[in-house]
Every structure is written in structure tokens, then in C-alpha cells.
Amino acid sequence: MKEEKHLENKGLLLVFTGNGKGKTTAALGQAFRALGHGMRVAVVQFIKGSWKYGELEAAKRFSDLLDFHVMGRGFTWKSDDLTKDIAKAREAWQFTCELLQQNRHQLVILDELTYLVTYKMISEEELLAGLARRSKEMHVVVTGRNASPGLINAADLVTEMREIKHPYASGIKARQGIEF
Ligand code: ATP
Ligand code: MG
Numbered sequence: 001m002k003e004e005k006h007l008e009n010k011g012l013l014l015v016f017t018g019n020g021k022g023k024t025t026a027a028l029g030q031a032f033r034a035l036g037h038g039m040r041v042a043v044v045q046f047i048k049g050s051w052k053y054g055e056l057e058a059a060k061r062f063s064d065l066l067d068f069h070v071m072g073r074g075f076t077w078k079s080d081d082l083t084k085d086i087a088k089a090r091e092a093w094q095f096t097c098e099l100l101q102q103n104r105h106q107l108v109i110l111d112e113l114t115y116l117v118t119y120k121m122i123s124e125e126e127l128l129a130g131l132a133r134r135s136k137e138m139h140v141v142v143t144g145r146n147a148s149p150g151l152i153n154a155a156d157l158v159t160e161m162r163e164i165k166h167p168y169a170s171g172i173k174a175r176q177g178i179e180f
Pocket of ligand 2 (some may be wrong): 023024026112143144
């Protein structure tokens, strides 16, 4: 009984991975659901974006409960100055580790975090240690392609988005409100 109670309160680790579309938007849907229950939510986006993402604008309307951090603005994976990028990515990860331990949020979305491991900006061990040290009751969602085996193993839930069709294949460009 005691064990069950413990599991009931345990924060869950959710991973949305795979090549199909829907990972970030599923994570944002999760945030929206939690906000509806008055839960405090943080979103950390790890990718550099040049588009004006709708979610960033929408977040302003939930500013009492939702903290939105775009960490990727300064770095990209294709930069000439890789050393600088690695330093920025590591800084973003450090910030995230602190946020995970602060216990201010009941749900934390780490969008495109898998790429930091893919590009060896942080090791899988560092990733797993950071996630394991989070506040006990905090739910975390990690998104990104190619989730590593250790992350999949540590997760309570893993969903793989599999592409069946994408408008890109028919030459349809990214649309406002759908892609960004
Ligand atoms: P979304 O943000 O719409 O939920 P995602 O997080 O699953 O998508 P990412 O892997 O982060 O997708 O890729 C970012 C962008 O690439 C999205 O705008 C998405 O529409 C687009 N994309 C995803 N899958 C494909 C694909 N198979 N072909 C072309 N573009 C794609
Ligand atoms: Mg995404």
C-alpha cells in the first residue's frame, strides 16, 4: 500500500521521439493540459529557431503559470564555431539542471533535448543524472529524434512518432499555425 502511494506521487518521465511530426506539439498539448489544472509549467527549447513560433506568443497569455525559455537562440548545430556552440549548449543544460532541482514547476518540457546527446554536447550519463536529480514529484517531457537507449530505459513512457505522410513530401512548405 505504501509502495503504491509512493508510485502515485512519483513524477513521470515522458519521451516523445521518432522522425514523424508531432513531438513538440504533443509536449505543448501536455503543458496545456497541466496548466488547466493550475499546475506550474516550464518549457525549455534547445533549438535555434528563426521562425516566429506560435507557442512562444501563446505562452505570454499563461505567464502566471508558464515559464518559457528559448535557449537555442544563440547556438546551432551547423555553426563554424563549434566550441562556442558546445559551451552555449552546456550552459543551457546547466540552467536546466538547476531548474529541475528548484521544485518550482510540476511539469517541465525539455524540447529537442535529445540533440544535445546526439551531437555529444552532453553525455548520456550527464543527461540521466540531471533527470534523476529532479524534484521527486516533477513530471518531465523530453522531445527530439533519436532518443538514446539509456533515455528510453529511464523513461516511464515513450512514444515514437512515425511518419506515414508529411506535406513536405508533396512540396508543401511549412505553414503558420501548423509548423510554427
Ligand atoms: P511539431 O513541432 O510540429 O510537433 P516535431 O517536434 O515532431 O514537430 P521536429 O523533429 O522537431 O518535429 O522537426 C521540426 C519541424 O520539422 C516541424 O516543423 C515538422 O513539421 C518538420 N518535420 C517533422 N517531420 C518531418 C518530415 N518527416 N518531413 C519534413 N518535415 C518534417
Ligand atoms: Mg520538435
